Amino acid sequence: MYYDINQDISEISKRFEEDGITFKDKTILVTGGAGFLGSWVCDVLVKQGAYCICIDNLTSGSTKNILHLMDEPNFRFLNHDISQPIFFGLSHHPDGICVGDIKKLDIVMHMASRASPFEFKDHPISILKSNTLGTMNALGIAKAHNAIFFYTSTSEVYGNPPDDAIPTSESYYGHVNPVGPRSCYDESKRAGEAFIKAYELQHKMRTKIVRIFNTSGPRIRHGPEYGRVIPNFINQALNDQDITVFGNGSQTRSFTYVIDEIEGFLKMVYKDEAIGEVINLGNDKEYTILELAKIIIKLTDSNSKISFKPLPIDDPRRRCPDLSKAKRILEWEPKTPLKEGLKRTIAWFKDKYDWEKNE
Numbered sequence: 001m002y003y004d005i006n007q008d009i010s011e012i013s014k015r016f017e018e019d020g021i022t023f024k025d026k027t028i029l030v031t032g033g034a035g036f037l038g039s040w041v042c043d044v045l046v047k048q049g050a051y052c053i054c055i056d057n058l059t060s061g062s063t064k065n066i067l068h069l070m071d072e073p074n075f076r077f078l079n080h081d082i083s084q085p086i087f088f089g090l091s092h093h094p095d096g097i098c099v100g101d102i103k104k105l106d107i108v109m110h111m112a113s114r115a116s117p118f119e120f121k122d123h124p125i126s127i128l129k130s131n132t133l134g135t136m137n138a139l140g141i142a143k144a145h146n147a148i149f150f151y152t153s154t155s156e157v158y159g160n161p162p163d164d165a166i167p168t169s170e171s172y173y174g175h176v177n178p179v180g181p182r183s184c185y186d187e188s189k190r191a192g193e194a195f196i197k198a199y200e201l202q203h204k205m206r207t208k209i210v211r212i213f214n215t216s217g218p219r220i221r222h223g224p225e226y227g228r229v230i231p232n233f234i235n236q237a238l239n240d241q242d243i244t245v246f247g248n249g250s251q252t253r254s255f256t257y258v259i260d261e262i263e264g265f266l267k268m269v270y271k272d273e274a275i276g277e278v279i280n281l282g283n284d285k286e287y288t289i290l291e292l293a294k295i296i297i298k299l300t301d302s303n304s305k306i307s308f309k310p311l312p313i314d315d316p317r318r319r320c321p322d323l324s325k326a327k328r329i330l331e332w333e334p335k336t337p338l339k340e341g342l343k344r345t346i347a348w349f350k351d352k353y354d355w356e357k358n359e
């Protein structure tokens with residue numbers, strides 16, 4: 001075995017212990033909890049002694065990510081599409097499914113949404129629904145329970161910012177194409193944020209929005225069709241295939257390792273200072289895509305060559321967060337260097353290949 005996830009989970013728990021953060025005895029609903037990021041959140045919450053309810057319709061997630069949690073007394077999985085109403089603490093409601101025995105939710109974390117660029121083409125309606133109707137349903141649940149509401153928005157709400165908006169702060173309004181191939185994602189996340197602000201204003205709810213910049217790590221979806229750069233490059237490198245770089249590779253991205261991101265999410269959920277805030281979470285060290293390709297070739301000791309393909313429409317040229325707010329309000333910044341995060345992700349990929357061979 002090359003990678004042990006328990007070490008990463010323990011690292012997050014250790015950071016929380018040092019900061020006095022605990023979710024023990026809280027009842028927390030996580031939509032999208034069988035996905036890449038959601039399953040990490042569930043893992044940490046279960047380990048912390050929270051009661052964690054995961055809603056997922058398994059469209060882009062997998063029960064493989066949460067199988068090890070199924071027997072835990074403080075974990076529960078509900079296979080449900082959050083675009084459809086669901087009610088907690090009620091035995092009957094004419095408009096949707098009811099989960100009667102959960103009387104009080106403390107926190108609702110709405111993370112359910114397909115998020116890979118390849119899905120924008122095949123599943124645009126489901127993406128729009130998850131971030132609009134799904135956000136509305138999740139807000140309704142939080143409202144009924146007077147729970148804290150947390151939403152995973154995205155750096156894509158900024159669209160393609162000009163150079164003078166890099167690094168991009170939360171006060172930048174965005175440069176987004178409302179009718180382009182990415183609009184189902186970008187615009188529905190923007191609409192999701194607007195829903196949240198409306199509920200906050202009208203119902204005085206405690207809400208928190210995080211704008212996530214490119215995050216990778218073990219459990220990320222992979223395969224050539226998924227279109228996320230780190231898993232694509234690792235896959236290609238481990239198979240000695242050409243690494244396909246779009247454009248000339250000079251476009252930049254900033255990459256966060258998953259445990260840093262999860263620490264940021266949960267700090268945001270925990271801290272009262274974050275109520276009503278929108279905060280960027282990511283890494284402010286920019287790499288060109290060409291640099292990334294070369295680092296991955298080296299770390300995997302691969303014989304892959306680099307080949308170039310045309311840049312997709314509306315592909316952002318630069319992505320880099322301004323993290324001042326995260327540093328000030330959450331006292332958070334990413335700790336894992338890119339190469340270290342990549343090493344752990346590559347190790348997880350190698351394990352996966354071994355398991356798949358033996359399946």
Ligand SMILES: NC(=O)c1ccc[n+]([C@@H]2O[C@H](COP(=O)([O-])OP(=O)(O)OC[C@H]3O[C@@H](n4cnc5c(N)ncnc54)[C@H](O)[C@@H]3O)[C@@H](O)[C@H]2O)c1
Pocket residue numbers: 031032033034035036037038055056057058059060061062080081082083110111112113114115116129130134152153154155211212213214215216221
């Ligand atoms: N990973 C990143 O770099 C990144 C960047 C920006 C934003 N985000 C956001 O973070 C969240 C999680 O992303 P991820 O990378 O873990 O993606 P993922 O695809 O691995 O996880 C999303 C999960 O949501 C579930 N889901 C989708 N639609 C649903 C619905 N209608 N009802 C119930 N479940 C549904 C999927 O089955 C999956 O388990 C998403 O909201 C995404 O937009 C992620």
